[in-house]
Amino acid sequence: MQQLTLPRPDDWHLHLRDEDLLATTVPASAEVFGRAVIMPNLVPPVTTVELAMAYRERILQHLPEGSDFRPLMALYLTQQTTVEIVEQAAQNDEIIGFKLYPSGATTNSAAGVTDIEALDAVFKAMAELQVPLLVHGEVTDKQIDIFDREKVFIDTKLRPLLARHPKLKLVLEHITTSDAVDFVLEQGPNVAATITPQHLLMNRNDLLVGGIRPHNYCLPILKRREHQEALQKAAVSGSPKFFLGTDSAPHGQSKKEAACGCAGCYSAPAALQLYAEFFDRMNALDKLADFASHFGADFYGYRRATEEVTLQRESWQVPATVDTAIGPMVPYWANEQLSWQLV
Numbered sequence: 001m002q003q004l005t006l007p008r009p010d011d012w013h014l015h016l017r018d019e020d021l022l023a024t025t026v027p028a029s030a031e032v033f034g035r036a037v038i039m040p041n042l043v044p045p046v047t048t049v050e051l052a053m054a055y056r057e058r059i060l061q062h063l064p065e066g067s068d069f070r071p072l073m074a075l076y077l078t079q080q081t082t083v084e085i086v087e088q089a090a091q092n093d094e095i096i097g098f099k100l101y102p103s104g105a106t107t108n109s110a111a112g113v114t115d116i117e118a119l120d121a122v123f124k125a126m127a128e129l130q131v132p133l134l135v136h137g138e139v140t141d142k143q144i145d146i147f148d149r150e151k152v153f154i155d156t157k158l159r160p161l162l163a164r165h166p167k168l169k170l171v172l173e174h175i176t177t178s179d180a181v182d183f184v185l186e187q188g189p190n191v192a193a194t195i196t197p198q199h200l201l202m203n204r205n206d207l208l209v210g211g212i213r214p215h216n217y218c219l220p221i222l223k224r225r226e227h228q229e230a231l232q233k234a235a236v237s238g239s240p241k242f243f244l245g246t247d248s249a250p251h252g253q254s255k256k257e258a259a260c261g262c263a264g265c266y267s268a269p270a271a272l273q274l275y276a277e278f279f280d281r282m283n284a285l286d287k288l289a290d291f292a293s294h295f296g297a298d299f300y301g302y303r304r305a306t307e308e309v310t311l312q313r314e315s316w317q318v319p320a321t322v323d324t325a326i327g328p329m330v331p332y333w334a335n336e337q338l339s340w341q342l343v
């Protein structure tokens, strides 16, 4: 196969950041994706419908001429989130749902949730109004090993949450373990997961063997090969519970290449090509359209895209850096080859 045409894909997990960086990040994603879920972990966080609408306007200002890219805004869940905010979100078509960050779990999560049970009234309203909950699924307890944090979160937080609210529409974001795959498969059609390119293409050896590679460092951290293989199997399985979410998460080069480097891979400059690389390696290119263009829209209840994008088998090299208003950024897969290009 030399060419591959698929419906315009959507990115169900994306960090665009704010202000000067939007001039770089918005066109990069709008070039290929039709819609994207915009993560709210700004400083300060996007906690209200009003803040989300203002952020959305800033994003739209950076759309290329003629682009109809649609940012779907996620609100940042905090201990102060109220049922009223859930009701406002449910009435606003530009808000897709709420993002739960356990406080301290990841980049800009300090304002996140410290006591999930205390928010039960909010989850009840979300379940009733079918407002999705998007979850960064890791515990933050100091005594829990970083490689076990997803599994422990599933067992101690997520299972009890869904037992209390079985109708809650929930997406476990950027899954990294076989435990997460099993969990999602066990649940009803109201529970799904996104999978990033880095967790399909890499395991923790790619982070730590032969020298530490900060540009492969993201959270949840890359796991061992067996877990990578479970994710790979899920992504090509044809199950509608697993779909594309890049978690493209830009940080300046100096913030990544540092004694204490930031977590996040900036994959947007090659996002669809990275997934194509993976599906090709798995001999499963026929499954890419479902994963990238259909299953996410189906889960969230949006129409499937009618426009198309085409990829062509022609090798290219991801650039070493991308220049931005805040300085150079090293994209994920920098200096490495990919075998598919956008036409």
Ligand SMILES: NC(=O)N[C@@H](CC(=O)O)C(=O)O
Residues within 6 Å of the ligand: 015, 041, 106, 107, 136, 217, 218, 219, 220, 247, 249, 250, 263, 264, 265
């Ligand atoms: N994935 C990451 O490693 N980082 C994300 C936050 C997140 O999605 O957890 C970021 O905002 O930088």
Ligand SMILES: [Zn+2]
Residues within 6 Å of the ligand: 106, 136, 173, 174, 219, 220
């Ligand atoms: Zn996260």
Ligand SMILES: [Zn+2]
Residues within 6 Å of the ligand: 013, 014, 015, 039, 247, 248, 249
């Ligand atoms: Zn993210």
